[in-house]
Amino acid sequence: MTLNLAQSWQDALDKVRTWARLNSPWLIHYNSGSCNGCDIEILATLTPRYDVERLGVKLQGSPRHADVLICTGPVTRQSKDRLRRIYEQMPEPKFVIAVGSCAISGGAFQGCYNVIGHIDEVIPVDVYVPGCPPRPEAIIDGVVKLLQKIGKQ
Amino acid sequence: MHTNEHTQKAETFIVPIGPQHPALREPGHFEFTIEGEIVTAASVRLGYAHRGIEKGTESRNWVQNLYMLERICGICSHIHATAYCLGVEQLAGVEAPPRAQAIREMVAELERTHSHLLWLGEAAHEAGFETLFMYAWRDRETVMDILEALTGNRVNYSANLLGGVKYDVTGEQASKIEQGLDYLEERTRHYLDVVTSDPVFIQRTRGIGVMTAVQADRLGVVGPTARASGVVRDVRVEAPYAAYTAFPITPVLAQAGDLEARFVVRLRELFESYGVIRRILANLPPGELVLKRMPRRIKAGEAISRVEAPRGELFYFIRSNGSDTPDRVKVRTPTLCNMASVLTLTVGRHLADVPMILVGIDPCFSCNDRGLVLKRGADHEHWTWDRLRQIGLDYYAGERGSGGVGGTSISPAPLPPCPPALLTGMHV
Missing domain, CATH: 1.10.645.10 (Cytochrome-c3 Hydrogenase, chain B)
Structure with missing residues (x-):
């Protein structure tokens, strides 16, 4: 959003924006070829035991409403274009969390012919959460690390 | 698995669902042809999680x-x-x-x-x-x-x-x-x-x-x-x-x-x-x-x-x-x-029942995406069995030849002609 404002107003607006972003990051989840393990752990993170919604995090249906893209799995040839498209549909500023070993390195599927590789070969990644699959605590930690990173910017 | 020829009439409308959709936890693509609220035809395209x-x-x-x-x-x-x-x-x-x-x-x-x-x-x-x-x-x-x-x-x-x-x-x-x-x-x-x-x-x-x-x-x-x-x-x-x-x-x-x-x-x-x-x-x-x-x-x-x-x-x-x-x-x-x-079951039902019927079988796309369903030829997003097989062969031949790893350098083989509306589920 570009507005012609005086510098002081612009600074104040940026502050409010960062504050809002830190308090309610909306997530969109895309599985680009994962085994499901990470996906069910992401869902477990949203449900009562771990309840990441208490941090203001909400899982979103549409890329156009999302701040954070949470990706699982290696990138397959079929889903590469779709992953890039979802990323491009998200409004700026946008952040990406890669969840699981496959999203980081291709994991167990390294060398399979339909696997292109890891997420950051296709889109830039901000936070990596390792594990096969990562525990919900680790995913929460990843979200918190991302929020800290946004706060510092 | 079958595919339906979509006959475009004035009152029909195709609702695409997926591969990224709130009702789907995993990538899969469905197309439901609806007349009003009633589904008249359904087709599915799988293979987004096909890893080989x-x-x-x-x-x-x-x-x-x-x-x-x-x-x-x-x-x-x-x-x-x-x-x-x-x-x-x-x-x-x-x-x-x-x-x-x-x-x-x-x-x-x-x-x-x-x-x-x-x-x-x-x-x-x-x-x-x-x-x-x-x-x-x-x-x-x-x-x-x-x-x-x-x-x-x-x-x-x-x-x-x-x-x-x-x-x-x-x-x-x-x-x-x-x-x-x-x-x-x-x-x-x-x-x-x-x-x-x-x-x-x-x-x-x-x-x-x-x-x-x-x-x-x-x-x-x-x-x-x-x-x-x-x-x-x-x-x-x-x-x-x-x-x-x-x-x-x-x-x-x-x-x-x-x-x-x-x-x-x-x-x-x-x-x-x-x-x-x-x-x-x-x-x-x-x-x-x-x-x-x-x-x-x-x-x-x-x-x-x-x-x-x-x-x-x-x-x-x-x-x-x-x-x-x-x-x-x-x-x-x-x-x-x-x-x-x-x-089969979604045809004749309300569109609102579709997610429930789909979830009724407890679908798991990462399991079934060793299979591939082919629908139409010319679309670049539809991969034929021949093409996939050729990619597999080239991939492993390249790996043996150069000793390289990773699949990024291999360019996909050109798309071979595909019979129109191929109705088969191909298992890869």
Whole structure:
């Protein structure tokens, strides 16, 4: 959003924006070829035991409403274009969390012919959460690390 | 699987769903042709999660494959490993010790518990019953704790080894499991009560997606989806494997064939699982966990291994040429068998019922995406079997030639002409 404002107003607006972003990051989840393990752990993170919604995090249906893209799995040839498209549909500023070993390195599927590789070969990644699959605590930690990173910017 | 020719009329409209969609946790693409609110045709395109695992097995040794095949599906990982181990043991002419077989069955039933509770939550979510979703997932954490205590991981527990299992059950763990089962049994009884008596929920399930026994047979559906239509199709009963002879289960059936019956069957199956886990814990056979010696090279031959995954029959074909890697591994997963029923049952229903009917088969795309459905030719996003095969061949030829790894440098082969509206499901 570009507005012609005086510098002081612009600074104040940026502050409010960062504050809002830190308090309610909306997530969109895309599985680009994962085994499901990470996906069910992401869902477990949203449900009562771990309840990441208490941090203001909400899982979103549409890329156009999302701040954070949470990706699982290696990138397959079929889903590469779709992953890039979802990323491009998200409004700026946008952040990406890669969840699981496959999203980081291709994991167990390294060398399979339909696997292109890891997420950051296709889109830039901000936070990596390792594990096969990562525990919900680790995913929460990843979200918190991302929020800290946004706060510092 | 079939495809429908979309005849564009003034009042018809095609609703695309996926591959990224709030109602889908995994990538899959559906197109529903609707007239008003009524679905008149349905088609599916799968393959977004196709990774080339079956071909990949041929470049890994027997032990490495165990870990990759376990990751075909994160929800039913143990049963994939069990099917593979049973097949390889059959080829090698060995059998895991009785204690290992019993532990395999116990972990498989714990896995079924977590899978069915997960499904209950997902299905409730699709019906808009968020409270049930949250409660089911809260209670599912009990069985996740049990699995973690037994094996050290919540998902992909990796309990199997070729020739046995890795983890034993101690007395302390057994009493923890018993406590967990008591709690889950009480909760499951409550959920069974909810899904059969909540008037709003019943409106979304009773009489919807009805599949008769004849239809179920003709569509070749498997697992709880078939059993909810009164078809006895359960490998645990028909061809007992692991320890199912010593610790049998009774198949749970329902006759109605609608969505409600699928809820009832899956929930009542949980009681069977709790019962059999308790029986195993009380009568765990003594002895070794794993064979003293398991050959690194497996004798040449072919083996078929069938097991009952939470979603239905899981089928493994394994061929060995006597080396330390398999010659061919073919996997057939239950979701692909059940997918045809979604396309059939949604036609003639309201669009609003579609997510419920889809979730009724408990779809798992990462399992079934070793298969590929071809729909139209010219679209670049549709990959033919020939093209995929050519990519596979080029990929491995390139790897051998240059010694390089990673697939980024290989450009896909040009798209060969594809017959219009190819109606076949290709298995890769």
